[in-house]
Structure formats: C-alpha cells, structure tokens
Amino acid sequence: MSTIKLTYFDVDGGRAEPTRIALSIGGIEFEDHRISFSEFRQMRSSTPFNALPAIEMNDGVYTQSNAMNRFFGKQAGLYPEDPWQAFLCDEVMDAIEDLMHFLVRTFGMRGDELKAAREKLVDGAFTTYLRTLNARLEAAGGEYFADGRLTVADLKVFVWIRGLDSGVLDYVPTDLASRVAPLLVQHMERVAADPGVVAYYEGRGK
C-alpha cells in the first residue's frame, strides 16, 4: 500500500470523519490533509467528481466516503464479513449519505431562506431518518447497528448525531436527536467511549 493522503475540510465531522477514525483504529498511517473552503474552491476542478473527501492511494486519487469507509473498515476490523450484516451496515451508511445530500443543499443559503429550508429539513427528512435509524438500532439489539459490534456504520451515525447535537447547524434544535431518537444519543455516547475512538481523539489532542 502506497502512502495515503486524505483531503477534507478542517472539521472534526462531515463526510471524512468516519474514515479518519477507521484509519486510526486500523493503525493505518495516513496524512490528514485539512483544507479551507477557499483552498477547496481553488483545487476543486482537479479532484475526481469535483468532490471531497478525496484520497490519494494506490497511485491514484479517489472519492466517495462510504467506499472509503468500507475499504478501510475491512482492514480495521470494522466491517462485517457476513453478507447480511454487511447489508445492514451499508443501509445505515447510505442513509446518512442521503442526509448529507439534503443538508448540503442548504449550504450557501442565508437569512429567511436558510431558516425555512432548515426547518423543513428538521420536520421532514431529519425526523424521518432519525426515527428509522432509531428503529434500526433497536432491531439490532440497541447497541450497534450491525454484527453486534462497532462497525463503520456506527462511526457514520456517531459523527452525524454529534454534529446535530453540537449546535453547529443553524435552525437545527440541539435536542432534536434526544427528542426523536433517544437510542441514538445513547449510541453516540457509547461510540465516543470506545477505546479506539478515544485514542483517535487523544491523538488529535482533543
């Protein structure tokens, strides 16, 4: 395996964060290349699909965060070998990716337009997805989304719920997850306390 360089925005969240954690848990060395939004505007046309996160590996540059989560998840012991459990893991990861798409549409909006769009998201897709994810977790036993252990699906949901709770998204109430999907808040705390996750953030100095 050649050197790995993961490029994304300088936030401990969003689409690259589960991959960063999975790489760390797997003991896979990588350059955590963090860029500003203005840097992205300058380099955007040179990334495949004009997308971030982008990853350099195997002498190429690739994209798609869930493809990365699956690839490194296999190396890090964070992806189910059983096909059915892998399906459950995949469904959850792709559902969060839907939410990212819905959210990104509101970036760049301002004022009343942003407020209306975010409130529609909160009452609509966010609530619907939180409820289904809560039910999925319950059906899987309440602790982890697949395979009865930590997988990349857990990392993906953890990062999402932590983001919702953080207040970083204007017009998204920080108590939304705890009102609509209380199991997901417990799950967030469970994942945050995972030794591999703790070690990653200690390594980041946080």
Added chain:
Amino acid sequence: MSTIKLTYFDVDGGRAEPTRIALSIGGIEFEDHRISFSEFRQMRSSTPFNALPAIEMNDGVYTQSNAMNRFFGKQAGLYPEDPWQAFLCDEVMDAIEDLMHFLVRTFGMRGDELKAAREKLVDGAFTTYLRTLNARLEAAGGEYFADGRLTVADLKVFVWIRGLDSGVLDYVPTDLASRVAPLLVQHMERVAADPGVVAYYEGRGK
C-alpha cells in the same frame, strides 16, 4: 431466504433497475412490485426513510439501492471479492447515486426553472461525472469498471447512460454522453449485450 419483494416505480430505469437485473442474473426469485407516483404518495410514510426502492426480505423492509446491489451482487457473482476491486466498484456506484440526488432536486420543477436547473446540471455535475467515469473506465482497461468483468457498478452506469441517451430527461441533450464520455456509450452497448442482461429484458418481454 424469505420471499423478496422489490417495490419501485414502473420504469425500466432509476434506482431499482440495477438491482432487478442483478437479481435476475443471480437467478434469485423476487416480486417486481411496480407502483405509480400516486401510489407512492399514499404509501410513502410507511416505508423506511420514506424512500424507494424498498425491499421486503428477511422479515423486514429495507432501503438503499447500492446496499441492495452489493448484497445481491455477492450472491449473483457480480461483486468483487478483492477489497481494492470492491472499492473501485463502490466508488462508481456511489458517484451515480450522487447524480441521482442532483437530478431528483429538479423533479417537480416546471418551465424556465426546470430548463435553467437542467442546463446547469448538464454543464456542471453531469459533465464532470461523465468525464471522471470515462477516465475510471479507461484506467480499468476500458471494458468494465472493476475486476475485469461485469459487476453491479457496470449495471449502475449502464442504466444511467441509457437514461441520459433516451431523451426522457427534458433539457438534457441525448448526445451528451457520446460527446463527453464516448467510452461510456460503448460500455452501455457492451452491458446491453451481456447474456444475463439480454435474458432479463427478454424475460420482461422487451
């Protein structure tokens, strides 16, 4: 495996079509449940994530087309076992899912608003994605996207390019793919001629 019932709109395209083909190639029996848009409006709130395609299997109802493609792709011999080839397959499938998200945003628009949105898509994301997919196919040897053989990534791109070429999307020139990504048009013809794909459409009476 319990009975499988795949619910989607009554079109030979979109998000469910690669899964239908993969199920057919794998010889996996399923009910091809096709519904109208008004039927979807009535049943929407009862599907997980309010999403289609939805699939009944293993005593539950699940969503996420690429999760289905991967699950049935494994059973049908249409998904790479090698993790790196699986990554290449996954990246392509998720890129097409991005395109679906961009396209779905224009559904429900009319007149000048639709025209402007579609033209922006054609000059922007559609062209960018077609170019990157064309380059990906070339890098993989020019015939298939991963593993040197037909995989669910090929089915996903095939359905997308066939849709672009069909003229079903207003304000999307039917020669877009042939101008921007000629390898993808050849690829579409290659996949259309695959015996498993031919057999699926013959079974559909088409």
